[in-house]
Amino acid sequence: MPPLSIRFVRSCPGPSHLPSDGLPEICLAGRSNVGKSSLLNRLAGSRQVARTSARPGCTQFLNIYSVADSFYFVDLPGYGYAKAPEMERMRWTGWIEEYLIGRTALRGVILLVDARHPCLPNDMGMVDFLRERGRPYIVALTKSDKLKRGKLASSVGNAQDMGPVIPVSSLTGQGLEELKRWIFQAVVQL
Numbered sequence: 001m002p003p004l005s006i007r008f009v010r011s012c013p014g015p016s017h018l019p020s021d022g023l024p025e026i027c028l029a030g031r032s033n034v035g036k037s038s039l040l041n042r043l044a045g046s047r048q049v050a051r052t053s054a055r056p057g058c059t060q061f062l063n064i065y066s067v068a069d070s071f072y073f074v075d076l077p078g079y080g081y082a083k084a085p086e087m088e089r090m091r092w093t094g095w096i097e098e099y100l101i102g103r104t105a106l107r108g109v110i111l112l113v114d115a116r117h118p119c120l121p122n123d124m125g126m127v128d129f130l131r132e133r134g135r136p137y138i139v140a141l142t143k144s145d146k147l148k149r150g151k152l153a154s155s156v157g158n159a160q161d162m163g164p165v166i167p168v169s170s171l172t173g174q175g176l177e178e179l180k181r182w183i184f185q186a187v188v189q190l
């Protein structure tokens, strides 16, 4: 499959700034620094689309990207960034919950989890939250290039507790075709 045509639309400082055209949305959720922006850039075949940082907590707002003017990627603020001021952290959590519970355009959630640390408590909390609300989701095990084959296999095995899993790497491109197929399926689901 060719790279996706991804274009940054805007950062949303509040829910009222979300798109109002009713196009389907796929959101990317996960801990801070897990590789959300890098994944978007790799899917776009470009380093330019989303800002990446070795410094956690860089993406503070909810960021909207248009994919071929057909659907949106919504990059949620990373959770679990311990150094953010308490109020900020509360607001981020409120945002994420509000969006995930109420958004009718939302067709699926890509939950990014570091392949080296599957099943951490706040990721399990997110899984429970998505299951309870019946939101379709897939677990993308990120940075899988950092693990040797045997370790990755056991990480994938452990991560099955979280739900359907695809190991991915934004460095090597591993798993991205499978992830794209999941995204397209989720988008067309009514």
Ligand SMILES: Nc1nc2c(ncn2[C@@H]2O[C@H](COP(=O)(O)OP(=O)(O)OP(=O)(O)O)[C@@H](O)[C@H]2O)c(=O)[nH]1
Pocket (backbone or CB within 6 Å): 031, 032, 033, 034, 035, 036, 037, 038, 039, 051, 052, 053, 054, 055, 056, 057, 058, 059, 077, 078, 142, 143, 144, 145, 146, 168, 169, 170, 171, 172
């Ligand atoms: N080796 C490797 N490094 C990665 C991969 N994906 C991301 N990284 C690195 O991990 C760091 C964080 O990546 P980002 O894409 O900025 O993560 P993020 O989830 O968008 O971070 P925030 O927006 O700050 O929450 C960067 O240094 C990336 O280069 C990957 O697949 N493999």
Ligand SMILES: [Mg+2]
Pocket (backbone or CB within 6 Å): 036, 037, 038, 051, 052, 053, 058, 059
């Ligand atoms: Mg980011």
